[in-house]
Structures are given as structure tokens and as C-alpha cells.
Amino acid sequence: MKIEVLGMGCARCNKLEQQVHEALKELSIEAEVEKVSDLDKISSYGVLMTPGLVINGTVRSSGKVPSTAELKTWIAEQSS
Amino acid sequence: MLFIDILQSGWSALLEYLSAHVLTCLVPAFFIAGAIAVFVSQASVLRYFGASAKKVVAYSVASVSGTILAVCSCTILPLFAGIHKRGAGLGPAIAFLYSGPAINILAVIYSARLLGFDLGLARAIGAVVFSVVIGLIMAFVWRREELEKVNNPGELALPKEEEKTRPQGITLLYFAVLVGIMVFGAAQKWLITGVLCLALGLVLYRWFKKEELGFWMRQTWDLFKKIFPVLIAGVFVAGIIKSVLPQQVVEQWLGGNGLGATFVASIFGTLMYFSTLTEVPIIRALMDLGMGKGPALALLLAGPALSLPNMIVIARIMGVKKTGVYVLLVVIMATFTGMIFGNLIL
Numbered sequence: 001m002k003i004e005v006l007g008m009g010c011a012r013c014n015k016l017e018q019q020v021h022e023a024l025k026e027l028s029i030e031a032e033v034e035k036v037s038d039l040d041k042i043s044s045y046g047v048l049m050t051p052g053l054v055i056n057g058t059v060r061s062s063g064k065v066p067s068t069a070e071l072k073t074w075i076a077e078q079s080s
Numbered sequence: 081m082l083f084i085d086i087l088q089s090g091w092s093a094l095l096e097y098l099s100a101h102v103l104t105c106l107v108p109a110f111f112i113a114g115a116i117a118v119f120v121s122q123a124s125v126l127r128y129f130g131a132s133a134k135k136v137v138a139y140s141v142a143s144v145s146g147t148i149l150a151v152c153s154c155t156i157l158p159l160f161a162g163i164h165k166r167g168a169g170l171g172p173a174i175a176f177l178y179s180g181p182a183i184n185i186l187a188v189i190y191s192a193r194l195l196g197f198d199l200g201l202a203r204a205i206g207a208v209v210f211s212v213v214i215g216l217i218m219a220f221v222w223r224r225e226e227l228e229k230v231n232n233p234g235e236l237a238l239p240k241e242e243e244k245t246r247p248q249g250i251t252l253l254y255f256a257v258l259v260g261i262m263v264f265g266a267a268q269k270w271l272i273t274g275v276l277c278l279a280l281g282l283v284l285y286r287w288f289k290k291e292e293l294g295f296w297m298r299q300t301w302d303l304f305k306k307i308f309p310v311l312i313a314g315v316f317v318a319g320i321i322k323s324v325l326p327q328q329v330v331e332q333w334l335g336g337n338g339l340g341a342t343f344v345a346s347i348f349g350t351l352m353y354f355s356t357l358t359e360v361p362i363i364r365a366l367m368d369l370g371m372g373k374g375p376a377l378a379l380l381l382a383g384p385a386l387s388l389p390n391m392i393v394i395a396r397i398m399g400v401k402k403t404g405v406y407v408l409l410v411v412i413m414a415t416f417t418g419m420i421f422g423n424l425i426l
Contacts, residue, residue, distance in 0.1 A: 008158065011302065039397060043161035046237040048126055049149075050158050059237035063122055 001031040001078055006042045006052035006062075013051040016065045020053070023071040029079050086323050093319025093361075094312065108262035109189045110307075114300030115258060116185060118292070119251060120148050126238050129159075129167040129176075131229070138168035139175055143211045146180035147188075156180045157390070161397045167236050169226050170398070171219030174406060175211040177394070181356075181384035182207035186307070190360050191380065193266070199373060202425070203380045206417045210381070214409045221405060246287045254283050307356050314358025318365040330369040337374035337422025339415070345375035346414035349382030350407060353390075359383045374422020382414035 003020055007013025017035060024031055036042060036054075045054055049063030053071075060066070060074050125148060127133070128141040142163070149159060156177065164173035181187065183204050192200025219226055257280045264272040284293060334341045354362070363376050363383075371379075386407060395403040 011306070039157060039161050039393065042158055043165045043397075046162060046166045046235050048129065048159050048162040048167070048236060048238075049122060049155060052237070062237050063126075 001029070001075070002056055003031050003033045003075075004036050004054040005033065006036045006045065006047055006054060007050040008037050008039065008042075010050060012065050016051040016053060019065065019068055019071055023068050023075055026068075027072055027075060027079075029075060031075070031079075086320055089323030090316040090319035093322065093365075094315055105189065105193045105262065105266045106186075108258065108265060109186050110304050111296075111300050112255070112258050112262065113185050113303055114296055115255065116148050117299045117303070118295045119254070122149060123238050125149060126236065129163045129172065130236050130238075131167055131169070133168050135168075135171075138172040139212050139215060142168070142172040142175040142215065143179050143208045144183065146176065146183045146207075147185055149180070157393060157397075160394075162236065164398060169219065169229055170222055170402070171215040171226075173215075174218045175215030178214055178385050178410065179207040179211035182381065186303075187357060187360070187384070189262070190357055194360050194364050195367070195376065195380075198425075199377060199380070202377055202417075202421050206377065206381055206421070207385075210413045210417060214406070214413055217409060218402065218406060222402065245289065245292075250283065250287045254280070254287075257283060310355045311357050311361075314355065315361045317358075318361040321362065322365040322368060325369060327369050330366060330371055334366060334371040334375045337372045337419070339419060341372060341375045342378045342418040342422065343411075343415050345371070345418065346378040346382040346411045349379040349414065350386045350411055351388055352383060353387035354383050356384075372422055374418040376418075377421045378414040378418030381417055382410055386410055 003024075005013060005017045005020060007016070013035075017033065020033055024033070042050065042052065045052060045059050047059060047062045051065060052062040053060045053066065053074075055074055055078050061070075125141065125145050128137050128145075133141075146156075149155060159180075160173050160177045163176060164170055167173070188200055188204050191203050257276055260276045261273055261280065264276065333344050349359075359380065363371075363379055366379075367373075367376055391403060391407065394406070
């Protein structure tokens with residue numbers, strides 16, 4: 001599974017990345033987590049507000065930090 | 081001048097700034113900005129930036145939505161890139177890029193408070209009107225390219241619409257009370273302010289969840305942490321400028337409301353980098369040294385919208401040629417607006 005965190009180094013983007021790692025740990029699922037800070041790439045996903053979260057190529061959230069519960073559901077959905 | 085005197089000047093500017101009358105206005109402003117970020121649905125605004133949105137709507141929304149979308153300057157570039165590439169296109173993207181930094185709620189309140197109500201208002205109106213003009217010109221120059229994009233529309237990943245937890249009227253009432261507290265607090269009408277604070281408490285108690293209040297407080301604190309230290313540094317620098325820059329130099333280059341002074345101000349604003357809100361105390365310092373109101377407005381309009389570092393980022397998104405034309409338009413428009421304001425309105 002590939003998880004991308006979109007954001008140009010704002011505080012909330014770092015928070016999201018940290019939460020993704022926590023969610024993965026709690027579910028004990030391995031995944032490749034990448035931080036995307038290139039604006040070209042961020043906008044190619046159509047994300048207007050950062051932080052954005054992309055799991056396996058689909059945008060799951062943008063403009064906010066989702067709760068850990070939400071993160072876990074998305075990750076579990078993808079891995080099953 | 082001794083080094084210690086220079087530091088002294090920065091220090092006294094800082095103390096003056098921290099005195100009660102500036103704080104009474106800025107503290108509520110931070111709470112309002114936090115409330116906007118938490119309680120105003122951004123999805124409902126972003127929808128109008130889609131490729132299928134009507135042009136008139138896209139331009140109007142782009143020119144005013146900075147009020148609620150661009151509380152921090154770091155959100156402007158991703159929005160700009162997204163609207164340009166996948167959304168409503170070059171014109172609305174440019175309109176947003178130009179007006180966003182000038183009309184966010186903190187900037188408007190702070191400018192009006194520190195530079196005078198007329199300059200604050202002129203900044204907001206000037207930014208909105210000329211953002212549309214610049215956007216339309218850019219879209220017209222590159223109309224062929226834009227036509228191609230219409231045939232291949234992209235898609236935007238919009239944030240999910242959040243569930244409504246209270247009637248819309250209540251949210252409006254809540255914002256009205258917040259603005260009331262700020263206005264009457266600044267006017268030092270303590271009785272009315274007190275009554276409004278009580279009203280706010282009641283509204284919060286009756287219609288807001290505890291969790292939401294937590295979000296609001298956290299958002300406000302985040303903004304405060306992000307913006308306030310930089311602002312303090314800006315005030316300090318402004319104080320230093322005031323003591324080291326000879327009054328003659330400012331009067332010679334930026335004094336009065338002539339074409340030359342206004343033009344110099346817009347060029348300076350275009351190149352210079354101002355972090356969120358720091359343009360305001362620096363412009364205040366320059367005005368104290370003799371800069372005219374026309375050049376001040378030109379600087380306010382060109383300053384936050386453009387700087388050398390962000391020109392480089394913009395050029396990477398839309399190419400050097402378009403960026404060149406954009407910069408040129410900003411300089412011309414800022415000069416023009418400054419001239420009108422300095423000579424006709426005053």
C-alpha cells in the first residue's frame with residue numbers, strides 16, 4: 001500500500017503524517033508513506049487545501065487532519 | 081547613530097505595539113479567524129472553483145474568498161496551483177492569488193486599525209476590484225490555451241461537506257456577536273462589550289458542542305503561534321527602520337502622492353518579501369517618516385501579493401512568460417490604484 005501526505009511543510013501536514021504512522025502501527029500494517037511537497041504534484045491530484053491524504057492514488061481527504069479513527073478505516077479498507 | 085539607540089527604537093515600537101489598544105483589536109481578530117477556519121464550510125466555497133463553474137461566479141468568488149480561505153499565506157499557493165491546473169482556469173486563479181493576501185480577515189482588521197480606516201477599506205476594495213481586472217486580462221491574453229483546457233476539464237478533490245449541527249442563523253449570530261465584541265472592545269465601550277460576551281457565552285452553551293469549542297480554541301492558538309512571533313519581529317524591524325532610515329530619503333522617494341513615488345512604492349512592494357501581516361507595521365513606519373497615502377496603498381497592494389521568492393514558485397507553476405505579464409500588471413495596477421486613492425479620494 002502507498003500512502004501519500006500532501007503538504008508544503010505546514011504544521012498540520014506534519015501532524016497528519018504523524019497520525020498516519022500511528023494508525024499504521026496500531027493496525028500493524030506495513031505501508032510506504034511518502035511526503036509530497038512538490039506543488040505540481042499536489043495540484044495534479046486536484047487538492048486545493050493542504051494537508052491532503054492520498055491512499056493508493058485516491059484522494060481521501062483534503063484541507064483538514066482526519067481523525068485517527070477515520071484514517072484507520074481507510075487504511076483497513078485498502079489493505080483487505 | 082549608536083547601535084544601542086537603534087535597538088532602543090525597535091524596543092519602544094514593540095512596547096507601544098503591545099499596549100492595550102492594539103491588543104484589544106488583535107486578540108478578538110485571532111478568535112474570529114480561528115472561528116472562520118473551523119465553522120465556515122470551505123467545501124461550499126471551493127465548489128465554485130471547479131472547471132464547470134460559471135465564469136462570472138468563479139471570478140467573483142475568487143476575488144473575495146480570500147477572506148475565509150487564506151487566513152495563512154501558506155494556503156494561497158496550493159489553491160492557486162489547483163485552480164489554475166484543474167479548476168476554473170488561469171483568470172480566477174490569478175484573481176485569487178492577487179486578492180487573497182490582502183483581504184484575509186486579520187490583514188483587513190489590522191490595516192484598518194494601524195493605518196487608518198480609509199486605507200484599510202481601500203486595501204480591501206482595491207484588491208477585490210483589481211484582482212478581477214488582472215485575472216480577466218491574463219485570461220484574455222492566453223484565451224486560446226484556456227479554450228483547450230475547457231475541452232479537457234480536470235477534476236477537483238473537494239473536501240467533504242460537513243454535517244450541519246446547528247441552524248445557519250445561529251452560526252451567523254455567533255459571527256455577528258464576535259465581530260461586535262471586537263468593534264465595541266476597540267471603541268472601549270465596555271458595557272456593550274460585556275453584554276455581548278455574555279451573549280456569546282449563552283450561544284456557545286446552548287448550540288455548540290464541547291468538542292467544537294476545543295477545535296476552535298486549538299485553531300485560534302495555532303494561528304496565533306504561527307503569526308504572532310513573526311508579527312512581533314516585523315514590528316521590531318519597523319521600529320529599527322524608523323530610526324536608521326533618514327526622513328529625507330523617504331520624503332524624496334515616497335513622499336506625496338505623485339506618480340514617481342507611487343511607482344517606486346509598487347516596485348519596492350513587488351520585490352520585497354513580507355511575511356503575513358508584517359507589511360502593516362513596516363508601512364506604518366514609512367508613513368511616519370513621510371510616505372504619502374497613495375504610495376502606502378500601492379505598497380499594500382503589491383507587497384503581500386508578490387515577492388521575489390514567490391515569483392519563482394509562481395513561475396514554476398505557470399511559466400516565466402505568464403509570470404512576467406502578471407508582475408507587470410500588478411505593478412501597473414498598484415500604481416494606478418495608489419494614484420486614484422492619493423489624488424482623487426483624499
